[in-house]
Amino acid sequence: MCTETSAGVRVEVPAGTVVLAATPIGNVGDASARLVALLERADIVAAEDTRRLYDLANRLGVHVSGKVVAYHDHNERNKADGLLDSVEEGATVLVVSDAGMPTINDPGLAIVRRAIERGLPVTCAPGPSAVLDALALSGLPTDRFCYEGFVPRKHAERMQRLRSLRAEQRTIVFYETPHRIAETMPDLLGEFGPDRRMALCRELTKDYEQIRRGTIAQIKQSVDDDPPRGEIVLVIEGASDDEARNSAPSALSVEDLAVLSIDRAREDGLRIKDAIAQVVQEHPLPDGSLANRKQVYTAVLEMRS
DSSP: OEEEOTTSOEEEOOTTEEEEEOBOSSOGGGOOHHHHHHHHHOSEEEESOHHHHHHHHHHHTOOOOSEEEEOOTTTHHHHHHHHHHHHHTTOEEEEEOSSBOTTSSSSOHHHHHHHHHHTOOEEEEOOOOHHHHHHHHHOSOOSSEEEEEEOOSSHHHHHHHHHHTTTOOSEEEEEEOTTTHHHHHHHHHHHHOSSOEEEEEESTTSTTOEEEEEEHHHHHHHHHHSOOOSOEEEEEOOOOHHHHHHTOOOOOOHHHHHHHHHHHHHHHTOOHHHHHHHHHHHSOOTTSOOOOHHHHHHHHHHHHO
């Protein structure tokens, strides 16, 4: 089915199809003609937050004519098949998140997977992306990059993730929250060193958009001096050839395992022996065997003494 927007643009609204549509990440002017037409004509709109959907529609001057259902992290698996039953009957089901593209740290993956399993068509109405926006504005290499989602919240998990990326030579992109950035920057400094280039991008496409560029040490200082507000994307330079060689994966020392175990016990409320068992299991030696738990426990006792 074709429809014409108020601007005179003819847009195809495909029947019997799941459509993932990107919504503005800040500036409502970034909404595409396809998004407007889909909001007006889709039979069902599956929205991460229905209130935000109606707010966006009001700002766009759009009347949402289809049925609106809540579709979020807590119910997407249960609701996917019901929505796909409607697709099978010829409905256009539009999936939108609060901002950006569904499935990218937002709901949508469950319905895509089930649609593929059931042989039903899925398409995208692409648009704004905080990841690509930040990458383009960072000034860092864009030919090869990896997106790592949100920086892990717990210290032990964050250190494990950053340590695993020491030798990564592609540009690295993370999401981070304003209330955790002060904890994350020292860890970035410790794992990647002070001289790697990075960009801290906040409030992308909004009135107060800001891109802080510099070395990790410089960005850390800027966070200390002027804590950033709003949604944050971190873009970090990949490792140089020398850094990659020097950071080649190796077995963690007993002392490293002890530190991770102490962090795990404190953050997850575990007995230290249980934390050690988990950490040792997660970090096998190069030959596939596991570190000696008694040695790790002894190192923990020495650190606590």
